[in-house]
Amino acid sequence: MSYPDSENATVLLIATIILSFVIASSLNVYPLSPSMATLRPMVMIMVLIFWLLFQPRYVGVFTAFTIGLIADLLMDTHLGQQAFAAVAVAFFIKITSIYIRQLNTISAWLLASLGLFVFQLCLWILQMFIQNVFVAQSALSLLMSIISWPLVLLALRKFAS
Numbered sequence: 118m119s120y121p122d123s124e125n126a127t128v129l130l131i132a133t134i135i136l137s138f139v140i141a142s143s144l145n146v147y148p149l150s151p152s153m154a155t156l157r158p159m160v161m162i163m164v165l166i167f168w169l170l171f172q173p174r175y176v177g178v179f180t181a182f183t184i185g186l187i188a189d190l191l192m193d194t195h196l197g198q199q200a201f202a203a204v205a206v207a208f209f210i211k212i213t214s215i216y217i218r219q220l221n222t223i224s225a226w227l228l229a230s231l232g233l234f235v236f237q238l239c240l241w242i243l244q245m246f247i248q249n250v251f252v253a254q255s256a257l258s259l260l261m262s263i264i265s266w267p268l269v270l271l272a273l274r275k276f277a278s
Contacts, residue, residue, distance in 0.1 A: 133276055134175060137164050138184060146191050155254045158262040159233065161188050163269045165203060166232045169210040170225055171277040181207035195247060202239035206232045225270060230263045 141164040149157060165184050168176035185200030192199065210232050217224055237259045244250050270277075 130172065130276060131175060133273075134168055134172065137168070137273060138187075142187060142191055145188065155257050156261050157258055158265045159236065159258060160262075160269075162203065162206065162233065162236050163229070163262055163266050164273075166206065166210060166229045166266075167269050167273055169207055169232075170214065170220060170228060171273075173211070173214065178204055178207045178211070195243075198240060198243045198247070201243065202236045205239045206236045209235045222267070222270065226266060229266045229270075233259055233262045233266070 138161065141160040144160045145157070161184055165176070165181055169181070181203040182200050185203030186196070188194075188199040188203070189196050210228065213228060213231070214220070217228070220228075237255060240255070241251060244252065
């Protein structure tokens with residue numbers, strides 16, 4: 118039996134997920150000076166990791182692929198690079214979350230940090246194979262993302278399952 122309140126809660130949650138990705142994409146492309154742009158955290162991937170951890174019923178591999186394609190288009194990278202890396206992160210989160218019984222703040226931060234590292238490592242490998250370039254400055258973005266991920270957790274904690 119379906120309850121009307123549960124349907125409203127589901128619609129609100131899905132709307133929140135979509136709105137969080139819209140805000141994250143806006144933050145991802147917000148213009149910054151060249152020196153500050155290297156410190157820009159990977160906000161879309163951070164939000165994706167949050168939803169993969171705390172709402173796996175609604176956000177999965179297909180969502181990760183879609184968000185990766187949108188990130189490819191927004192960031193003007195080769196089409197499919199960020200999509201592949203996002204799918205790799207989604208599989209990593211799905212597999213590791215099987216073994217974690219209780220997801221507290223510290224374990225979520227550790228898992229998110231590993232997911233961000235997997236994402237950046239995939240991008241580095243793909244860029245080496247496809248473009249024959251290695252962008253070491255993206256390590257600063259990775260570090261800023263790891264440091265600032267608790268802010269995403271703080272902003273969206275109401276929607277954690």
